[in-house]
Amino acid sequence: MSTRSVRRTCISLVAAGAALAGVAACGGSDSGSDKSAPAKEQHKAGSDFSPVAALQAVQKKTDGAGSAKVEMTMSMGTVMGLEGNGSLAWGNGTTGAMRMKYTQGTMAQSMKQLGSDSIDARYLSDAYFANMGPEFAKTLGGKHWIRYGYDDMAKLMGPAGAVMKDQMQNSTPQQGVKALLASGDVKKVGTEDVRGVQTTHYSGTVDVAKLVDRSSGLDAKTLDAFKSQMSQSGITTDTVDIWVDKNDLLVKKTERAATKNGEMNTTAFYADYGVKVSAQAPAASDTVDFTTLIKPKSSSQPS
Numbered sequence: 001m002s003t004r005s006v007r008r009t010c011i012s013l014v015a016a017g018a019a020l021a022g023v024a025a026c027g028g029s030d031s032g033s034d035k036s037a038p039a040k041e042q043h044k045a046g047s048d049f050s051p052v053a054a055l056q057a058v059q060k061k062t063d064g065a066g067s068a069k070v071e072m073t074m075s076m077g078t079v080m081g082l083e084g085n086g087s088l089a090w091g092n093g094t095t096g097a098m099r100m101k102y103t104q105g106t107m108a109q110s111m112k113q114l115g116s117d118s119i120d121a122r123y124l125s126d127a128y129f130a131n132m133g134p135e136f137a138k139t140l141g142g143k144h145w146i147r148y149g150y151d152d153m154a155k156l157m158g159p160a161g162a163v164m165k166d167q168m169q170n171s172t173p174q175q176g177v178k179a180l181l182a183s184g185d186v187k188k189v190g191t192e193d194v195r196g197v198q199t200t201h202y203s204g205t206v207d208v209a210k211l212v213d214r215s216s217g218l219d220a221k222t223l224d225a226f227k228s229q230m231s232q233s234g235i236t237t238d239t240v241d242i243w244v245d246k247n248d249l250l251v252k253k254t255e256r257a258a259t260k261n262g263e264m265n266t267t268a269f270y271a272d273y274g275v276k277v278s279a280q281a282p283a284a285s286d287t288v289d290f291t292t293l294i295k296p297k298s299s300s301q302p303s
Contacts, residue, residue: 051186051202055177061248062174065273066091070098070173072269077262080107086121089277090172093125096277122279126150128168129282145282147289156291173270176253179240180204192243194252195269199243206238235259249273 067089074082081104088096101118102108111117115135122129128148137144150165180186183204192201235257243252250270257264281287 051188052181054188054200055181055186055202058242058244058248058250059174059177059181062177062250062273063090063172065249067096067273067275067277068173068270069272069275070268070270072267074264074266075104076259076264078105079261080105082107087272087275087277088123094123094168094172095125095279097122097279122282123168124279124281127281129287131282140288143286143288145287146293147281147287149289149291152289152291156294173250173253173268176240176242176250176255176268179206179238179255180242182206183240189241194243197245197251199245199251201241201243203239203241206240207236235264 067087069085069087071085072083074080074084080102082100082102084098084100086096086098088094088098098121099118100121102111103117108117111119114132116133118133120131127150130146130148131144132146133144150168154165180202183206186202186204189201189203192199236259238255238257241254242250245251252270253266253268255264255266
């Protein structure tokens with residue numbers, strides 16, 4: 001595989017992985033989230049209040065927790081299978097670190113050609129960093145990390161980059177709750193044990209073509225942003241299930257979405273809310289910016 005092909009493959013893999021590895025691939029920004037949960041409606045998720053009122057409390061409580069440990073799996077058609085774990089914080093953008101392993105699909109095959117099936121990811125408020133491993137570093141003069149600045153992605157990658165920027169900066173557990181509220185038909189399934197924790201299970205399906213303000217509890221601006229992001233991501237329907245503990249905190253979330261690349265399935269577990277999370281940018285001497293990788297190379301340089 002030529003250096004040019006390696007770089008092209010790496011760019012597409014990491015960019016896609018960055019978007020898909022978010023703990024909330026669907027969701028939109030958090031603007032207006034507090035507006036949908038008036039203080040007088042702080043009901044417990046496991047109570048007999050309506051699912052909408054209960055989930056408004058879950059949305060606010062989970063959002064306010066600020067951080068959590070995350071364990072997730074994802075698959076999308078024949079494109080990819082992914083496993084990840086780490087810790088993420090939210091509030092001033094998404095920050096933290098995740099270890100992600102490609103387990104199947106064309107992405108896993110391409111990653112193996114690059115010498116690794118895993119990447120270490122660091123999330124900062126303005127950029128995402130991916131460590132591609134020692135084999136790939138040989139093609140970049142020994143540099144291991146690629147920096148993806150969110151503003152650069154939005155500028156250079158068009159609508160897809162804007163969607164990725166929003167997902168990366170606003171990937172919080174409560175986005176799954178927001179998706180359920182947007183569905184307009186959220187139902188309480190019952191109570192279940194999840195890894196030893198007693199939880200209340202809620203489920204709903206979002207049909208993007210029919211998405212309207214059906215007493216979802218979301219303000220018009222947030223609902224419009226949600227619909228736009230879902231459409232640009234190629235998602236037509238999204239079935240979301242969440243499991244919530246007695247403290248109104250999300251314990252588990254699953255999503256099953258129909259996309260232009262095949263069915264996407266994600267499962268995420270959340271624990272240790274409020275955990276201390278720290279993430280620092282890698283050393284500049286060990287980092288290359290993705291904008292330099294997509295620049296045309298002069299004919300005098302080897303390919």
